[in-house]
Amino acid sequence: MKYRSLIITLLLSSIFLSIITCVWKIMATLQGLSFTTLNFNLNFLLALGLITVSIILGNKFKPIYKISILSILFTIIYTFLNESSPLWFSIGIFLIILFFTNKFNKYDIIYLKQDFISEKIIFEFLSLFAIVFFALVILFPFYIMFVTSFKTQTALLMNPLDLSIDFSKNILEIFKSYLIVFKTYDFGRYILTSSYVSVGTVLITLLFAIPAAYAVARLNFFGKTFLSTSILIIYMFPAIVLVIPLYTVFSQLGLRNSIEGLLIVYTATTLPVAIYMLQGYFKSIPREIEEAGLIDGQNWFGIIIKIIIPLSLPAIASVSLYVFMIAWNEFLFSLMFLDNPKVFTLSRAINHLTGDAETPRQYLMAGSVIVTLPILLIFVYFEKYLVSGLTAGSVKG
Numbered sequence: 104m105k106y107r108s109l110i111i112t113l114l115l116s117s118i119f120l121s122i123i124t125c126v127w128k129i130m131a132t133l134q135g136l137s138f139t140t141l142n143f144n145l146n147f148l149l150a151l152g153l154i155t156v157s158i159i160l161g162n163k164f165k166p167i168y169k170i171s172i173l174s175i176l177f178t179i180i181y182t183f184l185n186e187s188s189p190l191w192f193s194i195g196i197f198l199i200i201l202f203f204t205n206k207f208n209k210y211d212i213i214y215l216k217q218d219f220i221s222e223k224i225i226f227e228f229l230s231l232f233a234i235v236f237f238a239l240v241i242l243f244p245f246y247i248m249f250v251t252s253f254k255t256q257t258a259l260l261m262n263p264l265d266l267s268i269d270f271s272k273n274i275l276e277i278f279k280s281y282l283i284v285f286k287t288y289d290f291g292r293y294i295l296t297s298s299y300v301s302v303g304t305v306l307i308t309l310l311f312a313i314p315a316a317y318a319v320a321r322l323n324f325f326g327k328t329f330l331s332t333s334i335l336i337i338y339m340f341p342a343i344v345l346v347i348p349l350y351t352v353f354s355q356l357g358l359r360n361s362i363e364g365l366l367i368v369y370t371a372t373t374l375p376v377a378i379y380m381l382q383g384y385f386k387s388i389p390r391e392i393e394e395a396g397l398i399d400g401q402n403w404f405g406i407i408i409k410i411i412i413p414l415s416l417p418a419i420a421s422v423s424l425y426v427f428m429i430a431w432n433e434f435l436f437s438l439m440f441l442d443n444p445k446v447f448t449l450s451r452a453i454n455h456l457t458g459d460a461e462t463p464r465q466y467l468m469a470g471s472v473i474v475t476l477p478i479l480l481i482f483v484y485f486e487k488y489l490v491s492g493l494t495a496g497s498v499k500g
Contacts, residue, residue, distance in 0.1 A: 108221045112210055113154055115228040120150035120203055122232075124181070126239065127199060131192050135267040138186055145184060153177050157204060161211035170208060174200040245475070252280050252468040259464055280469035288466070290473055292445070293452040297431055300362060300448060304369040304430040305423045308377050311370070312422065316381035317407055321393070331382070334375050342372070346439050353440060360443045368436050373426045380425075384418035385411060424485045431478050449474045 125141045132138050153173060160169055178197040182188065214220070250266045251259070255276075258265065268277070275282070284290045318324070319331050349368065350359075358364035388411065396406045412419065437451040447455060453470050 108215045108224060109158070111221050111224055112158070112215060113151060115224065116154045116207060116210070117147050117150040119228060119231060119235075120153070120200075121146040123199055123203070123235065124150075124196065126235075127192075127195055131188070131195070133266040135265070136188060136192065138188075140186075142185055146181075149177060149181055149184075153200070153204070154207065154210070157207065158211055158215070161213070166205075166208050170201065170204045173204050248468045248471050248475075252465055252472050253277050254465045255279070256463045256465065280463075280465045281473070284466055284469045284473065288452070288456065288470070289444075290449070290452065290470060293447055293449045294473070294477075296362070296446060297449040300365050300369065301427050301430040303362075303366050304373060305426045307366060307370045308373050308426050309419065309423065312374055312377035312381055313412065313419070314407060315374075316378045317385055317411060319378065320382040320385035321390075334379050337372070337375050342435050346435060349436075350439050359440050360446055362446060364440055365437060365448070368440070369430045369433065373429055377422045377426060380422050381415070381418055384415055388414055420485065424482070428478055428482065432474075 121143055124146045125143055128138055128141055157169070157173060174197055177200045178193055181196055182193050217223075247266060250268055253268050258269075270277070319327065319334075353359050353364050358367070392410055392414070393406050396410050401409065432450060433448075434450040434454070437448045438454060441447055441451050444452075444455065449470075453467065453474060456467050456470055
């Protein structure tokens, strides 16, 4: 066995696991636990022992038995040697070790004998370090937002840095901020308005983008080359540059404070990128399929409806998700064009809350969670379509 790869594996894996357990301990202190030290050295030694035993055992046992036993033993030893902690903290440690041992189950003596394995191990661990670091940077603000939404005004004034949730309260008291946001600030109306605007933008954008993208991909007409290369030129200009003239025009046309005005603006801003994404996918569809449709008596409209759209569902789904997220989260145009609270979108409603000097911070955070949660769930569910749609069409044939 190459000792260089073994040393690198033991060192990097131990440092990685020690950092993860220390981060979990820090997060636990935010929930009210009074730990006095991180014990990084002790965690490093425990992690070193864990990965050493895992490498020695190799494939002598079934992976599920090996992973489960090592995770349980590490959790027991860690809990015994560290400061006293509640059960949920130990369960968190167990889940971390379970993930760790499952991720690095492949690291055995045979695996470490491969050529150039040291470089591969270094790259894998650097990737994991980067993922963990940026995940903490991105997720921690959401964590603060989520926890603050369950606070009371008294708790925030007494200890603004306390990020724990008191589960001993009645469930209605815990979710009081959300109840007030819906009842007092009428966020149910804003959700319906944002849903209407977002879905409407998606439908109108697809209605124009599909035939336009097909024309750019398949038909020959004057100015096709210029159109296909300059289709994204609108994104060269910052949105703030377009707001003032659009505000003037919309005021003269009576489109301010109207959902229709937002639909026009959102469609105009999302249509170019939708055409650009779809025409790349349409070019990857073999022409022979369309020629077969023409032989069967289909016109160009029938080919688009019966052939192109069914074959392009991944790309259409990714474009729909992309357009929906833009329309749902857009703030600048809704801020400039909407003054009537009855037609506010969610992002505009959050800004309206901040304009009230008496609005407690927990209500703002509850409103922010309401804005974030639906689009987060939609993105997680449709993420596979987004990835497949964005990569589709990159290779013809």
